[in-house]
Amino acid sequence: MKVLLSWLQEFAPDIAGDPVELGETLSGLGLAVEEMTITGQGLDGIVLAKVLDLSPHPDADKIQLVQVDAGSGEALQVCCGAFNMSVGDLIPFATIGTVMPNGMEIAQRKMRGEMSNGMCCSASEIGLGQDHDGIMLLTGQTDSQPGAPIIEALGITEDVLWDLEVNANRPDAMSVSGVARDLAAKLGVPFTFPEFSYTSSGLAVTDEATIEIVDPTLCGRFLARTIHDVEIGTSPRWIQQRLIALGMRPINSVVDISNYVMLELGQPNHTYDLGSVPGGHIRVRRASEGENITTLDGVERTLLPGDGVIANRDDLTIGLAGVMGGLDSEISDTTTSVLLELAWWDPPSISRTIKRLNLPSEAGTRYRRGADWGDNMPRALDRFCQLISESGAAVAGGTIDASGTTPDRTPLPVRIAKVNGVLGTDLDAQTMSDHLRSIGFKVEAASGAENLTVTIPTWRWDTETETDIAEEVGRMFGFDNIERTVPRSEIIGHLTDYQKARRSVRAALVGAGCDEIQPMPFLGPGDLANAGMPEDGVTLTNPLVQEESILRTSLLPGHLKAIAYNQSHRSGPVRFFEIGHIFMAPTDNPLLPDEREYLAVSASDSEAPVAVQLLGLLDGTLALPNVQLRPSVPNGMHPTRSADVVIAGKIRGYVGEVDPDVCKAFNIDGRVAWLELDLEAVLNGPHGNRKYSPVSKYPSSDIDLAFEVPDSITAANIAGAMRKGGGKQLASVELFDTYRGSGVADGARSLAFRLRFQATDRTMTDDEIGELRAGCITAAQKQKGVKLR
Amino acid sequence: MSSYEQLATNAVAQIEGAVDLDTLEALRPALLGKKAPVSLAKKDLGSLEPDQRKDAGQAINAARQTIESAFTTRHAELASAARAVALEAERLDLTEFQADPDAGHLHLITQSRDRLEDVFIGMGYTVAEGPEVETAWYNFEALNIPEWHPARGSFDTIFVNLGEPEEVMLRSHTSPVQIRTMETQEPPIYIIAPGRTFRTDTADATHLPAFNQIEGLVIDKGITMGDLAGTIDEFVRTFFGAEVKTRLRPSYFPFTEPSAEFDISLPDGSWLELGGCGMVHPNVLRNCGIDPEIWQGFAFGFGIDRLAVMRYRLDDIRELVNNDVRFLRQF
CATH class of the missing domain: 3.50.40.10 (Phenylalanyl-trna Synthetase, Chain B, domain 3)
Incomplete structure (x- = not known):
């Protein structure tokens, strides 16, 4: 809502003062000033002129030659880029030397060989309207003669224009008179409606x-x-x-x-x-x-x-x-x-x-x-x-x-204590009443009574309750006059375990060289298909663009786009991680998607082991129980280099490498290592349960064992078997070499493990260690086709 | 000079002539070993007259000490020189390794959000979260924005094709988390709710359709507008600096009454609008089963992205979602 100072003054003649300060007062009333303009300024040198003749410019199509009478009675030539005038029209004309409202000074100059001695003005050029397409035509709007200053010709006076942001609860302020009422009340000056009479x-x-x-x-x-x-x-x-x-x-x-x-x-x-x-x-x-x-x-x-x-x-x-x-x-x-x-x-x-x-x-x-x-x-x-x-x-x-039926305006009891209690003030009945009456509320206040009886005016449809009244009191009293206090919570501020664990996941991944990304959660048609996934994402009703019309069901497409983007800018290789929501079709609640917080880690120019190592990092960071990799072919993943991540017996995500065809579909060169976890499930499940075992004071012995293992049997399987065979004195099992080639059967590889034996209560004898070694070998070889090398 | 002194002088000359540790060590048997002159002289003491033995013995010991001391000194000299040579050969230009740090980077939004969370945790708040897709109840109705309300239009909501038309949407503010918290927790409540929000704003240098807000909610006995103003002031001074001032201007949000915008002061004396706030509307409390005659509260909210844009003077907010490592690695 725009208001003019002169118009406000027709309702409250005493509204006056520095326009900036008045604007601050309006803002303080909740009528935020978005823009303030002083109008009718900067029009010195602009006069009324009459068009005497129009002719084409001999050397230019987009401008014409205009002869005007700017008061001297003689023809003055100007070049003009507008063509909306006719001979005889009255127009605003900027004479030579005029400084326009935008700061430009009008000088005599040649345009393509023709002299131009001023400028014909559009309404917007002189701040008299929004029209900037053509010259402002004033024929019939003034009795003045050519040469008269435009201010006189149009009766323009200096004025202040405020563009106010009026909130939805202020129907009254959608009018000049309503704004005048509010402003007059705040300034403490009278407000009245003039008599509007007719016969x-x-x-x-x-x-x-x-x-x-x-x-x-x-x-x-x-x-x-x-x-x-x-x-x-x-x-x-x-x-x-x-x-x-x-x-x-x-x-x-x-x-x-x-x-x-x-x-x-x-x-x-x-x-x-x-x-x-x-x-x-x-x-x-x-x-x-x-x-x-x-x-x-x-x-x-x-x-x-x-x-x-x-x-x-x-x-x-x-x-x-x-x-x-x-x-x-x-x-x-x-x-x-x-x-x-x-x-x-x-x-x-x-x-x-x-x-x-x-x-x-x-x-x-x-x-x-x-x-x-x-x-x-x-x-x-x-x-x-x-x-x-x-x-x-x-x-x-x-x-x-x-x-018909109009809103009920039965006088409303308003508790003085409640108003003060909402605002944090200690105003008495008189002060409150004055504030309310200043903006047209009728207030009855019996002396000593705990309540005011307030009649809400008909121009405040949105105002209905005691709290609404409190707001009006606060508005007129001034929010910044309320004493500031800080409530002290009895609650100890803290992050939940979930939130703490999420922060440590971020810290660990940053430490491992991963940059955190936050793609928007929107996908376009084809994105999921390109990522090898079913196109079953929940769709948006009013997407801004088709590329942002589907909610993601996986973080993968977003990462692949980010990797491709960086490759196309010759940045990289990159390691990214993201913690964000994914949205699957509704399950328990038919209205809402099955929304979950996921974690994804991607590494360009990297093979599956990188992702597995990063999973190991998370395992260590969160102390996850029993993380197993179960070979599988998740959607979009490399069929022979991927596995489900099974934590405490439940599939919580997958790890490995992105299918080369998927990389190609996203225009990515090279391989992409990938890890995606249902972080919400992981962090809501068991984790962080670390148990102390005493550090042994006795020497340890290392023994290396190499087995020929068929490809169908995982290294984890062999290591697990040996752990069982070695018992509690087998302190660690570490795979230190993998070999394929001569000396090893086709369809199998050699896996070399280093076993460390150590007891917590004694130095182990060679015999003891030999026995345990044998036990480990036996356990490993129980798997079909495994042979000690 | 006695013959013993001569012996020592000769030995010291040899020791000082040794040019490296190996040469020096090679001299040891000849100068201090069993067959060394000082050792043989000691053995020969018995052949001397008894009255000469004491003086001779002392002289032999003195000679031996002189030799040993020279040996020790020269050894230290040569060892130090050898160490200097060896270490010089290991010289590294450490600036070669300055570039290309291996550590990754937290996203600017995460960094900003963590800082905000930490300030409020210090003030006694906990952090609440909620889904990004919401029903009209949580996004609007429970927040006192009925279906016909003109304010609904101003949220520029992105709707989702679930349920009835306009029944399910990407949340247009974090305020649904207020409702979810009040529905499930008994007051007193002191929470902040950071998270992603969505509007139909076409992405340009200053807008994103997906952005981040943080919201605060306090429900307790006797909470006032003064508490709201004081809390915002305390937060702003902690987060932006003690010299930064705040002010509240009346505004309108359907879910608060009274409502205000809050501004922070800039160094040049002007004010910058940071967010919206107000006293929780009694209807909102009632919608969550909380008696507004017993409990009162305030809420406030503002944009996290805008804070990041302000703090680092970003000229294009889209950098926050472009995932360009040349941007990400700056923070």
């Missing part, structure tokens, strides 16, 4: 119109008047200028007054061509299923039973209540009699229709936030009639005032 003609509105509210829950109040001898033309320039300043485009004398009243008083209103409303009879009701209306934008719309409509005597819809008028009842250039509507609509009803039909409008924005249903309605009607009668129209006498 009515001999006719009576009740003879010409009937308003029938069929659904009182839709329409709380409907005021109507009829106006005759209306002439559709251009509105007075002061109205146009204010509309332009507040960001609206002047249309015609009737629409402009309608908009002016809405901006000034916050009351949207609508005019019907009285001739197109048979008998002036209007019925306000909900639409019936399948009902249609062609709105004034020419679009035929299908309605639902919740929508509010205006129907005529024959029950045909002629308008979409509070949202948009109907095409058939719209005023036209030939309209002379109008029916003026000023209504209050149920905000949720209007809001639903606006949202469903996607028809936001200035009027709709005000209705859905809750317009004023009180005295401001007849006031706005008066203002409209005053402005239109000034242009010669004849307003019929009287007002139709039909009532």
Whole structure:
């Protein structure tokens, strides 16, 4: 919502002061200033000029030669890039030496060989509007002669324009007068509405119109008047200028007054061509299923039973209540009699229709936030009639005032202690009452009573409860005047075990040279298929782009994209890790995806062992119980270089290498080692359970054993067998060499282990160790095809 | 000079003439061994007259000590020289190894989030988390944003094709975690909820459709707006520095009443809007089964990405999701 200082002053003449400070005061009221502009400045040197002649530039297509009279009575040549002028037009003209509002100085110069002695200005170039496509045409808008300063010619005075951010709970501040009320209250200066008066003609509105509210829950109040001898033309320039300043485009004398009243008083209103409303009879009701209306934008719309409509005597819809008028009842250039509507609509009803039909409008924005249903309605009607009668129209006498259901405004008991308790203040009844009364709340405060009795004004639809009242008191008292305190929690601040473990996983992976990445969780069609996975990701209803229309079911595609991206920038090799959510089809809760926190580690130009080692690192970091690798072929993985990660008997992820075809599909050169774990399950499962075993004081003995092992049997299998065979004196088993080639059978490899024997209570004898060695060999060779070498 | 002194002088000359440890050690048997002149002279003592034996014995011992001392000194000299040569041969240019550190890097968002978490943990908060896909109940309705409410539109929600239209969505703020926490925990509650949030913002230099927020929620007896302002102030001074000031401006969020935006002061005296806050709306408490006559609370929230962008003066927020190692390895 934009407001002009001069307009605010029509309601509170004492609002004055430094514009920046006034802006701070507005922000402090919750009307944040998004932009402040001083208007009517920097127009020195810009004069009214008359176009005398137009001719093509002999040497350029995109500019023309314009001869203007800028006051001297003689033709002055300028080169101009706009072509919207005609001979005889009055335009704003920047003379030589003028410094434009943007800082540019106008000098005499040659353009392609032709002299240019100034500049014809567009509205935006001189800050008088948004139009920058053509030269501003002022014909008919001034009685001044060429050469007159533009400020005089247009009656421009210096003013301050604030663009305010008005929150949804402030319907009152969607108007100049409402902002003036708030600001005047904060500044402690008087606020009053001027008298808006007009003289009515001999006719009576009740003879010409009937308003029938069929659904009182839709329409709380409907005021109507009829106006005759209306002439559709251009509105007075002061109205146009204010509309332009507040960001609206002047249309015609009737629409402009309608908009002016809405901006000034916050009351949207609508005019019907009285001739197109048979008998002036209007019925306000909900639409019936399948009902249609062609709105004034020419679009035929299908309605639902919740929508509010205006129907005529024959029950045909002629308008979409509070949202948009109907095409058939719209005023036209030939309209002379109008029916003026000023209504209050149920905000949720209007809001639903606006949202469903996607028809936001200035009027709709005000209705859905809750317009004023009180005295401001007849006031706005008066203002409209005053402005239109000034242009010669004849307003019929009287007002139709039909009532529906309006919000309950029974005086509300408000506990003084509760208001202070919410705010953290110690205000007395008098101070609270003063603050509330300053913005139009009615307050009764019996002396010594614990409660105030507060009547909430009709311009604050959103304000309903004691807490809402507390907010108003706080707003007028000033949030920054509240004493600041810090509550001390009885809770000891801490991270959960899960959160701590997650941090240690991150630290371990960073230590292992992995960079953490955070791709967005969106995938495009084909991403999952390219990664060798089923395309069963949950899809988005309104994705921004197709490449971001599916929720990831695995972290793999994101990593492969990141690796490819870095390869394409000749960075790498890379090691990445990520902890992020993945989303699978709903399971227990049919509404929500099966969402889990996953961990992934990827290494480009790396083979499967790198991923297995990183898994080992995590095993060590988290002290995972019994981590086993069970050969498998997970989706997207290298068929002979991958395994399920089994922790405490449950599959928690997979490790190995990405399928070469998948790498190719993502344009990755080389191999990618990959580890993905259901981190949530891992960290919620057993981990971190470390047990002390005494460090032996006695010597240890190492024995190396090499076996020929068929490829079908894993190294872990042999090591496990030997651990069993070696018993508790077998302190460690380490695989230190793998060999394939001559001397080893096809389909098998040699695995060499170093076994360390050590007892905690004695030095072991050679005989003892020999026995255990034999036990280990026997255990290993129990596996079919395993032979000691 | 006695013959014994002469003997020592000759030996010392040989010792000092030794050029390396091997040569020196090779002299040891000849100068101090059983067949060395000093050893033989000692053996010959018996052949001397008894009255000469004492003086001769002392002279022989003195000579031997002189030789041994010279040996020790020369050994130390030669060992030191040998060590110097050996170490010189091992000289390394350590700057060759400065480049290319092996350690990885935590993502900037994680670093920022951890710092935020640590400040609030110090203030007595715990860290709550929730799902990124939510139902309308958690994202809107429980937060006092009914289906028709104009504020719903301002969340620019990304909806998910589950349930009825607009029933399931990527959470547009971290506030659903407030609801989930209040539904499952008895007050007092002091939590922060960091996490990813989503809006239909086309990615550009200052927007991402997926970004990160952190939210704070306190529910306790007698919590006031003054507590909210004081808490924000304390957090800001801890996180940004003691000189940074805060202010609250009235605003509107359906889930808080009163509501405010909070600003922090910049060195040039201007203010920067950091986030939104307010007293938890009684309807929100009721929706979670908490009696607003007994318990009161406040909530606040702000963007983590924006903090990172501010702190490191990033000129393009998309770097946070581009996963370019040339960016990641800077932090």
